[in-house]
Amino acid sequence: MIQKNIAIFASGEGTNVQRIIDYFKNSSSVNIALVLSNNKDANALNRAKANDIKTALLTKENLYNNNTIIEVLQKSNIELIVLAGFLWMIPQSLIKAFPNKIINIHPALLPKFGGKGMYGMNVHKAVIETKEKESGITIHFVNEEYDKGKIISQHICNVTENETAESLAQKIHQLEYEFFPVAIETILQK
Secondary structure, three states, rough: OOOOOEEEEEOOOHHHHHHHHHHOOOOEEEEEEEEEEEOOOOOOHHHHHOOEEEEOOOOOHHHHOOOOHHHHHHHEEEEEEOOOOOOOOOOOHHHHHHOOEEEEEEEEOOOOOOOOOOOHHHHHHHHHHHHOOEEEEEEEEEOOOOOOEEEEEEEEEEOOOOOOOOHHHHHHHHHHHHHHHHHHHHHOOO
């Protein structure tokens, strides 16, 4: 079986990156070819390096103003780009170069609690403030608008009466760790 190459974009700690690395470590069908970050100090890059995965730094220049990143991804034969805690808007040029080949995970049930600024604790606080009874994750394709791409799957957890943003974040992380790698695998099998 030929391995399909994926690239992961991340901005921070990289816990989802680590989960994806662990999930596909011995895979005969999926190879994590590259981890890219817009933050030179992102722990996601350290996690990749510790697993002998190539890394690259995303700058405003090489992502938005020229085709350097597109060329790097194409040379690495990337078949799927996975956004795992990546906070920058994906430029139209990259979306056009990889149509329906870029996916994101959002820590809420879209279309609620999506859009610019809706990430991390901001999302969990908003869910609690509006007294939602449930939250979850949304895995979706990326388009030109924040969190508006076609939904691939959603997974739900309950929001309890005494929920805090921190406790909700833990529930959301568990859903991410369980379902994101499986979604990646499923998409690549199509």
